[in-house]
Amino acid sequence: MNAPTASHHLLPQVQARDVPKALLDALQARFGAQFSAAMAVREQHGRDESAFDIPPPAAVVFAQNTQDVSDAVKLAAQYLVPVIPFGVGSSLEGHLLAVQGGISLDVSRMDAVLSINAEDLTVTVQPGVTRKALNEAVKSSGLFFPIDPGADATIGGMSATRASGTNAVRYGTMRENVLALEVVTASGEVIRTGTRAKKSSAGYDLTRLLVGSEGTLGVMTEITVKLYPLPEAVMAATCSFPTLADAVNTTIQIIQMGVPIARCELLDENTIRMVNAHSKLSLPESSMLLFEFHGSPDGVKEQVAVVQEIAGEHGAAAFAWAETPEERTRLWTARHNAYFAGVQSRPGCKAITTDACVPISHLADALLDSVTEAQEAGLPYFMVGHVGDGNFHMGYLIDPTKPEERELAETLNHQLVERALKLGGTCTGEHGVGLHKQGFLVEETGNGAVEMMRTIKRALDPHNILNPGKIFSL
Template sequence: MNAPHTAPHLLPEVHTRAVPAALLEALQARFCAQFSSALVVREQHGRDESAFTVPPPAAVVFAQNTQDVSDAVKLAAQYKVPVIPFGVGSSLEGHLLAVQGGISLDVSRMNQVLAINAEDLTVTVQPGVTRTQLNAAVKSTGLFFPIDPGADATIGGMSATRASGTNAVRYGTMRENVLALEVVTASGEVIRTGTRAKKSSAGYDLTRLMVGSEGTLGIMTEITVKLYPLPESVMAATVSFDSLADAVNTTIQIIQMGVPIARCELLDANTIRMVNAHSKLSLREGAMLLMEFHGSPAGVQEQVETVQAIAAEFGGQTFEWASTPEERTRLWTARHNAYFAGIQSRPGCKAITTDTCVPISHLADALLDSVTEAQASGLTYFLVGHVGDGNFHVGYLIDPDKPEERVLAEKLNHQLVHRALKLGGTCTGEHGVGLHKMDFLVTETGAGAVSMMRVIKQALDPDNILNPGKIFKL
C-alpha cells in the first residue's frame, strides 16, 4: 500500500480509432442540423475541467430523445466507433475526453422533466436536466432534490459519476437516490432498470451497476430519483478556528455525536482568501466550517446549540448566522465558487484536482498531513471538504508551461490518495475515476476486482465503444 517514488501517469494514453467517412455521412443524413463536425463544436466537446489536453472527437451529435441516442449508438456500433456521452462538461477527471477518438453524444437538449410524482416523492427526468432546473420544476410541490455537487451538473452526469456534494452527509449520494433508469446499451437497445417502488428484490441490481459506470456500460436516457420535503426550518452558520486541526476535530465530534447536520463544509485559510477576493466577501481568514441545519424550528435550534458547544470546545469563534434564503444563497454560492476562486487566484493556471474520502475517525490524519505536504511544496493550492462525510478536495494550481509543476502536483496527489487508502478510504469520494484515478483503482480494489469489472464491461460492450479508456484499461 506504500506509495512508489514515482508519480502515476501524467497524461492519458491516446489511441485514436479511425472514424470512417461512411459513418459521418450516415450520421449527417440521420441527424441533419443535430450533427456537427465543425472544429469549434468538436473542441467544445473535447475538454472538461480537468488539466488533460486530448484531441477532440471527430463529430458531435445533439440528441433530443431516446430514439436519437439509440440510432446514434446503432450507427457507431456498425463501425465499432467510440461514443462518448456529454452533458455540460463540468467533470474533473477527464470523463468525457475522446482518448480513443469517436463521436461525442451531447444529451444536453434532452432536458425535459417527464413526470413529477409528488405523492410518491419521486421525479423522472431526461439526462440533460440540471439540478437547478429540477429544483425549480418541483418547488411548487414543497419538495426538493438535495444532491448538490456544486457545479450545475446534469442529472445524467451526476448519475454516471455517482456524484454527491454538500448535502450528502444527510441525504446520501446519487447511489442512494436513483431509483430507476432507461438506458441505451452498446448495441443500441433500450432497456429499463428498477422501478419507482422504494425497494425491490427482483434480480440483479442493474440500476446500481449503471450508476457510477461513467458512461462505459450504457447511456442513460431517463432517470427516476427521490425527492424530499422542503425542511420547515433552515439555518446556515459559519464558524472560524485558529487552526485547521481544530476545525477538523470539531467536525469529527459533530458526526460521532450523531448530530443530523445537513451540510458541513471546510475551507482552509488559504481558500478563504481566494473566496473573499473572488466573491467580494469579508470572511475571517482562518480555517472555517460552513454548516447548514434542516428540520423543525425546535429541532434546528437543538442542533445549533449542540454544534455551538462542540465548536467552543475546540476554540471556535465568530459564529455568524444566515437564516434568510438570500443570506444562505450568498454563502453557498461563495462556497460553490471556490474552484473558480482558486483558478482566478493564479491567472493562466490549470488545476490538478483530486478528492478522496476516509472513515470519519481518520479524517484528521488524512487531511492535515496532505495540507502540510501541499504547503511545503510551494505550489499554490486550495482545499475544500464535505468533511461531514470524511470527503475532501485539493486543487493544485500549476503553470501549464512548466512540466515540473505538473509532476510535483501529481506527486502530491499520489501521496494524498495512498494515505487515504492506507487509512481505509477510497481514491475518489465523488469525482469518479475517469482518466486520472485509473492507477489508484487497482490499488484500492485489487486486481481481481478490476478483472471482474473488465468481464462486465466486455460482456455488455464487446467492441468497447462506450466511453472507452476510462476507469480501467482493457
C-alpha cells in the first residue's frame, strides 16, 4: 500500500471566521438563558468522540423548538457566521467541531415525541429524542425502532450521519427508515420534505438528500421514521470459533444463504479480552459471533437450526443462549461498550476509529488483512463488526503525546480504506465523512461526483454557514 497523504487525515488550513459581538448580543437578547458563551459550555460543545483537537465554538444556543432554530440560523446568516448542529456529541469523525468557528446549535432540548401513528407504523419526533427514549415511548404500542448504532444517539444525529448499526442487516439504515423531515434551511426558512406515505414519485427526493448530509444542507427539526412490530420471539446467542477466518466465513455463508438474521456481530479475541475486563464478563477469549434472531417461534427455530449447522461446519464451539430480555440486554450492552472497553484498556489513550463496508463476498479479504496489519504494527487496537452487512470497525489506541503513534494509526486506517475501495466497498459504512475521510471520498466517488456535491452545497447554502468544512472543502 502507498503511504497516506496529508489530505486523508490532516485538517485543511482554514481560518476561523470572526463572530461579531453584535451577533452575540443579538443572540443573548433573543435567547436569554438559552444562550451561553461560558467557556465550560463551549468546550463541552467543541469535542466529540474523535481525536481531533479543535478550538470550541464562540457560543452555544439551546433550541427548544423550530422557531428557535429558525431565528438562530437567520441571525447567523445575517452575519455570515457558521452554525454547527449538536445532539449528544457521540459522533466519531469530527462532525460537530467548529473548524471555521461559529455558533453551536444544541437541539438536545427538542426531545418531544410529537405523534405516534401506530396504525401506519410511523412516528414523528423532534431531533433531540434519543433512540432509547423513542423505543420507550412506542413500546406500549407493540412497536419498536430498530436502528441501533450502539451509542444512545439522537434521532437527529442519526439522520444527519445516515447511521445504521447492529440491526441493519435486517432492518436497513436511516436512509431506508426516514420518511419525512422538517428542516430549517441556510436562510432560516422552514421547509418539509416527504410524507408519511410509504412511497412517492413527487419531485426530487429531498429527504434522501438531507439524510446523511451531516448538517451541511439544513438543520432537522422534525423527523418521521418507520416503526416495526415487536417480534413475537427473540433469541440471542454467542458462538466462539477457532480462528477469526472461521467466524468471518460463517457470516458470509449465512448471508449468502438468505437467513433473515436480525443481528450478526463479530468481535476478535483481542476485543473479547477488553470487553470481559470492562463489563465483568467471562466470555471465551476467542473470535466470537453474536447472533440475534427475530420472528415467530417456529421461524426463529428454523433460523437457529440453519445457523448452528453452518457454524458447526466452521468449527464453532457450543452456542451460549441468552433467551431472557435481561440476558440479551447484558450481552448487547457489553457489545455496545466495546469502544469504551478499548479506551479503558489503555488509560490516557485516544482512539483513532475507522469503519469500512465491503460486498459480503469480499468481507474475509478486507477484514482479515486489516486485523493482521494491526497486529503486526504492534499498536493496541479493537475490532468489532456489523459483519452481516459487510461493515466492520477498527479502533487504534494511541498515546496522544506520541505523534508517531498517530501517524501509524493513520497509516493503518489508510491501508484499510484503500483495501475496501479496491474491493468495491466504501470508505465509511456508517460513521460518515466528517473531517477524517474527505480525501477518501474523492477516491471513492471521483472528482466529478464531489464537485456535484459542492454545487448542491453552494446552491442551498451560498454563504457556507451550515457546518462548513465537513464532507468536503469549498
